[in-house]
Amino acid sequence: MPEKRIVLRNCGIINPHQITTYIERDGFKAIKKAQGAMSPQQVVSEIKASGLRGRGGAGFPCGLKWELASQTESAEKYVICNADEGEIGTFKDRYILENDPFTLIEGIGIAGYAIGARKGYVYLRGEYHYLLNSLENAIRQAKESGYLPHIDIEVCEGAGAYVCGEESALMDSIEGKRGEVRYRPPFPPTRGLWGKPTVINNVETLMNVPQIILNGAQWFSQIGTERSKGTKVFSVSGDVKKPGVYELVMGTLLRELVEQLAQAQDVKMVQVGGATGKILPYEMINTPLAFETVLGAGAVIVFNTKRDIVDIVYRTMEFLAEESCGKCSPCREGTVAMAAILERFSRGQAREGDIQLLEEVSSPLALASICGLGQAAPTPILDTLQYFRGDYEKRIKKSRVDKS
Amino acid sequence: MGRVTENEVRLEERGELLAKLKEAQSKFGYVPREVMSELAEFYHLPLSDVYGVATFYSFLSIRPQGKYVIKVCKSIPCFLREYQVILEAIEREIGIKANETTVDGRFSIQLTNCIGACDKAPSIMINDDFHTDVTPEKIPQILQEYQ
Numbered sequence: 001m002p003e004k005r006i007v008l009r010n011c012g013i014i015n016p017h018q019i020t021t022y023i024e025r026d027g028f029k030a031i032k033k034a035q036g037a038m039s040p041q042q043v044v045s046e047i048k049a050s051g052l053r054g055r056g057g058a059g060f061p062c063g064l065k066w067e068l069a070s071q072t073e074s075a076e077k078y079v080i081c082n083a084d085e086g087e088i089g090t091f092k093d094r095y096i097l098e099n100d101p102f103t104l105i106e107g108i109g110i111a112g113y114a115i116g117a118r119k120g121y122v123y124l125r126g127e128y129h130y131l132l133n134s135l136e137n138a139i140r141q142a143k144e145s146g147y148l149p150h151i152d153i154e155v156c157e158g159a160g161a162y163v164c165g166e167e168s169a170l171m172d173s174i175e176g177k178r179g180e181v182r183y184r185p186p187f188p189p190t191r192g193l194w195g196k197p198t199v200i201n202n203v204e205t206l207m208n209v210p211q212i213i214l215n216g217a218q219w220f221s222q223i224g225t226e227r228s229k230g231t232k233v234f235s236v237s238g239d240v241k242k243p244g245v246y247e248l249v250m251g252t253l254l255r256e257l258v259e260q261l262a263q264a265q266d267v268k269m270v271q272v273g274g275a276t277g278k279i280l281p282y283e284m285i286n287t288p289l290a291f292e293t294v295l296g297a298g299a300v301i302v303f304n305t306k307r308d309i310v311d312i313v314y315r316t317m318e319f320l321a322e323e324s325c326g327k328c329s330p331c332r333e334g335t336v337a338m339a340a341i342l343e344r345f346s347r348g349q350a351r352e353g354d355i356q357l358l359e360e361v362s363s364p365l366a367l368a369s370i371c372g373l374g375q376a377a378p379t380p381i382l383d384t385l386q387y388f389r390g391d392y393e394k395r396i397k398k399s400r401v402d403k404s
Numbered sequence: 405m406g407r408v409t410e411n412e413v414r415l416e417e418r419g420e421l422l423a424k425l426k427e428a429q430s431k432f433g434y435v436p437r438e439v440m441s442e443l444a445e446f447y448h449l450p451l452s453d454v455y456g457v458a459t460f461y462s463f464l465s466i467r468p469q470g471k472y473v474i475k476v477c478k479s480i481p482c483f484l485r486e487y488q489v490i491l492e493a494i495e496r497e498i499g500i501k502a503n504e505t506t507v508d509g510r511f512s513i514q515l516t517n518c519i520g521a522c523d524k525a526p527s528i529m530i531n532d533d534f535h536t537d538v539t540p541e542k543i544p545q546i547l548q549e550y551q
Contacts, residue, residue, distance in 0.1 A: 160462035176421035
């Protein structure tokens with residue numbers, strides 16, 4: 001049985017509106033242990049030793065982020081929980097926030113203690129406004145029960161912008177600006193929100209923290225693979241019988257998730273990671289799910305054999321062109337250019353040389369975009385050209401036939 | 405006792421701008437130019453800066469919208485579950501197309517990107533409410549709730 005509920009251990013069991021049900025399941029024991037028996041440096045070391053990597057897509061080592069922020073001198077520091085969850089096909093954080101906000105709050109509290117932050121923000125995507133009261137209620141209960149003496153946590157809502165899930169655009173959004181991506185360095189742990197040292201972590205990343213502190217880094221690092229410790233919460237959708245949220249040990253095979261658990265049939269390809277995630281043809285269904293292979297934020301979208309690949313890639317590029325923040329030329333111009341070329345393909349009007357054009361335009365985007373949106377935008381095109389080139393070539397030939 | 409000079413506006417106060425714009429959106433159904441000018445003055449910002457924020461976020465509109473904004477998700481998981489059929493049903497039911505507003509100002513239709521309800525696709529939002537596992541048959545009853 002590949003499912004293992006560490007992050008989701010309380011979901012469906014506790015009452016997300018009642019803190020006592022959380023306390024009954026070892027709630028806030030981790031933060032008491034951290035603040036009572038560990039120094040901030042020891043907390044940082046424990047997270048480093050666990051091997052916990054970011055769960056929002058980038059997979060950056062969490063402990064390293066916290067260490068950098070804790071070592072940067074400043075009277076003001078911030079912890080931000082990234083609950084923007086705009087990645088296509090991702091809804092795991094929604095599920096977590098619906099069912100167990102308390103573990104998240106405890107994780108934020110521990111992060112604050114570790115780095116010396118007295119203020120925390122949860123950046124909640126505007127679409128999840130229906131969760132605002134529940135989240136604020138949970139924060140208030142935690143504060144009033146005395147578990148967060150050292151930090152004030154506030155919820156800040158987004159307003160419908162995919163790019164605000166990118167950590168630096170997110171900070172600009174909290175600052176009341178357009179969600180534009182920042183040049184790095186400096187990185188947020190050095191200079192972040194309002195120029196102060198800031199740690200930004202995904203919801204799922206922070207959900208792992210209390211269990212790591214309670215059970216120890218060694219316990220966590222024994223789960224998973226060489227470079228992907230612990231579990232991952234996957235969001236499965238598309239051509240499957242059982243879409244939903246599944247938490248699996250890192251390294252579980254894609255087949256187990258897609259065919260056994262989600263019960264997909266006649267699979268043509270699977271996209272893992274989100275809009276710009278890697279695309280795997282069915283022949284690669286035995287790929288293990290981990291940072292070393294394919295993972296991203298864990299969005300798994302399944303496409304059956306009836307699906308039109310080119311049309312899907314066109315729609316994805318249209319989405320990226322819409323959501324690009326517009327700051328850097330490679331992405332702002334490149335996504336629009338690629339969408340225009342793909343539109344020709346989807347209409348059966350593709351010209352000779354259009355495939356080469358797509359490959360050419362991909363290069364500056366991948367190399368020179370400021371952030372992951374632009375850098376990974378070419379991925380669906382390049383992957384589908386690699387595995388399904390015929391689907392594209394068919395569209396060129398078709399238009400030649402139509403013209404004659 | 406109000407703020408007089410730009411120097412006295414603390415960085416953190418500008419952070420309120422997005423929330424203030426959303427308040428105006430909620431109150432008026434859009435962000436009027438007068439509101440943008442007032443906010444620009446209050447936070448000591450150029451009007452173009454406030455305009456830039458108001459036009460960046462998809463939840464904000466600088467043109468009047470309906471009392472209820474129906475957002476139909478067009479992203480891949482909802483596309484795989486035929487969002488177009490839902491869109492057509494809604495368009496038929498209230499007599500307008502996407503990006504239009506009904507004459508009585510009750511509804512607007514917008515196409516939106518992934519709203520995070522892919523496990524129950526096709527999904528839509530009407531203002532802050534989610535409606536999931538939508539079928540064309542459910543549309544009249546769903547829209548009836550919004551008078």
